Every structure is written in structure tokens, then in C-alpha cells.
Amino acid sequence: xxxxxxxxxxxxxxxxxxxxxxxxxxxxxxxxxxxxxxxxxxxxxxxxxxxxxxxxxxxxxxxxxxxxxxxxxxxxxxxxxxxxxxxxxxxxxxxxxxxxxxxxxxxxxxxxxxxxxxxxxxxxxxxxxxxxxxxxxxxxxxxxxxxxxxxxxxxxxxxxxxxxxxxxxxxxxxxxxxxxxxxxxxxxxxxxxxxxxxxxxxxxxxxxxxxxxxxxxxxxxxxxxxxxxxxxxxxxxxxxxxxx
Numbered sequence: 680x681x682x683x684x685x686x687x688x689x690x691x692x693x694x695x696x697x698x699x700x701x702x703x704x705x706x707x708x709x710x711x712x713x714x715x716x717x718x719x720x721x722x723x724x725x726x727x728x729x730x731x732x733x734x735x736x737x738x739x740x741x742x743x744x745x746x747x748x749x750x751x752x753x754x755x756x757x758x759x760x761x762x763x764x765x766x767x768x769x770x771x772x773x774x775x776x777x778x779x780x781x782x783x784x785x786x787x788x789x790x791x792x793x794x795x796x797x798x799x800x801x802x803x804x805x806x807x808x809x810x811x812x813x814x815x816x817x818x819x820x821x822x823x824x825x826x827x828x829x830x831x832x833x834x835x836x837x838x839x840x841x842x843x844x845x846x847x848x849x850x851x852x853x854x855x856x857x858x859x860x861x862x863x864x865x866x867x868x869x870x871x872x873x874x875x876x877x878x879x880x881x882x883x884x885x886x887x888x889x890x891x892x893x894x895x896x897x898x899x900x901x902x903x904x905x906x907x908x909x910x911x912x913x914x915x916x917x918x919x920x921x922x923x
């Protein structure tokens with residue numbers, strides 16, 4: 680388990696993958712324009728389009744790390760996408776606590792729910808645009824509020840995805856391993872990621888993707904060849920989420 684947040688990689692540039700091109704970039708930019716501006720993660724929820732918060736965070740992380748924007752957008756949609764007006768949109772205040780999905784209304788609601796879970800002795804929860812697990816990664820953030828913050832949440836995820844791309848040479852494979860190194864679960868995630876990515880590059884707005892079957896693979900024991908979303912790359916024989 681790393682004791683510090685990973686350093687940001689030097690930008691590689693969006694052209695580092697053959698999967699991605701100007702068509703995807705233009706479509707993703709069109710999605711930004713359609714969603715409108717955001718004013719910060721802890722501002723009044725009445726002034727925000729929640730989907731735009733994750734879009735802005737993904738755009739900033741893409742600029743800072745070189746991970747292609749449409750890859751980050753597809754990952755946050757795979758992690759937190761919900762149907763709004765017939766299209767899939769990311770949700771920054773999504774949480775998963777021991778396999779129970781929650782769709783909260785604001786950053787403050789998300790923070791209060793996470794604090795309540797910790798007060799009850801429950802540290803096994805995922806949160807934010809990229810659903811980072813507190814039990815395994817909370818120590819890499821300066822505070823719970825920082826971990827919930829979409830920009831920080833996104834930066835951590837982008838850095839991890841960049842490292843996985845360096846290992847796999849493929850953004851779909853990097854996205855699959857972001858979720859799990861168990862082939863069964865990775866293949867399912869890769870399929871959903873690919874469907875969502877295809878929706879991005881074919882028109883800018885993402886139509887409802889195939890429903891995700893949540894079998895909670897991270898509740899199963901980990902092995903050196905079976906790791907979960909955003910867990911350390913070192914081998915582990917402990918449960919990735921849950922257990923003692």
C-alpha cells in the first residue's frame with residue numbers, strides 16, 4: 680500500500696493511443712459545451728450541474744497528466760453514470776458502501792454520509808467521480824473532503840490509469856485493470872467501457888449504455904492475479920474490500 684499519493688506523470692499527449700483521435704476529442708468537447716459551466720464542488724447544489732463537475736474534473740486531469748479526456752470521461756461514466764434525459768451522465772456524489780449504491784444530492788451530503796460511515800466503524804466505501812475506495816486509498820489524501828473533491832479524485836484516478844496504460848499499452852485494457860485484474864470482471868468492465876466510449880465518439884452525448892451487472896467482485900478475496908479497482912499493484916492475498 681503506498682504511503683503517499685502518487686506523483687503526477689509528465690504529459691504524454693492525447694495522441695499516445697491509436698484508439699483515440701480528433702473525432703473523440705471534438706465529441707467530448709461538444710459534451711462539455713452541452714452540459715454548461717460549474718462553479719466548484721462544494722457550492723450550492725442549486726447552482727451546479729452535477730454531471731458537469733465530473734466532466735470538468737476529467738478535462739483538468741487530462742490536461743495535467745496526458746491521459747486522453749475521452750478515456751477519463753468514459754471511465755467516470757462507467758463508474759458513476761446514471762440516466763438523465765435519456766443519456767448517460769456521470770454523478771460526482773455517488774457512493775458505494777459495502778456493495779450498496781447511493782446517489783447523493785451534493786458534496787456536503789456525500790461528506791456527511793462518509794463521515795457517518797467512519798463514525799460507525801465502516802471504512803469500506805467508494806466515492807467520487809471515479810469511485811476511489813477509502814479503506815485502501817484514504818491515507819493518500821489530506822482529508823476526506825479532499826478525497827471527495829472531484830478534481831483531486833480525478834487526478835488520483837488519472838495517475839493510476841496512466842500507470843496501467845504504461846503496463847498494458849491499451850486504454851481499454853488499462854480501464855479494465857482499473858476495475859479488476861480478474862479476467863472475468865475485467866472483461867465485463869472493458870465491454871461496458873467500450874460501449875460508453877463508442878457513444879462518446881459517435882455524437883458527443885452518451886445514450887444509455889448496457890446495464891452494468893454488479894456482482895461486487897471486490898468483496899471477494901484478492902490474489903496476486905486478481906486485484907480490484909484502484910488497489911495497489913503489489914500482490915495481495917487479503918480481501919480487496921471488506922473482511923478484516
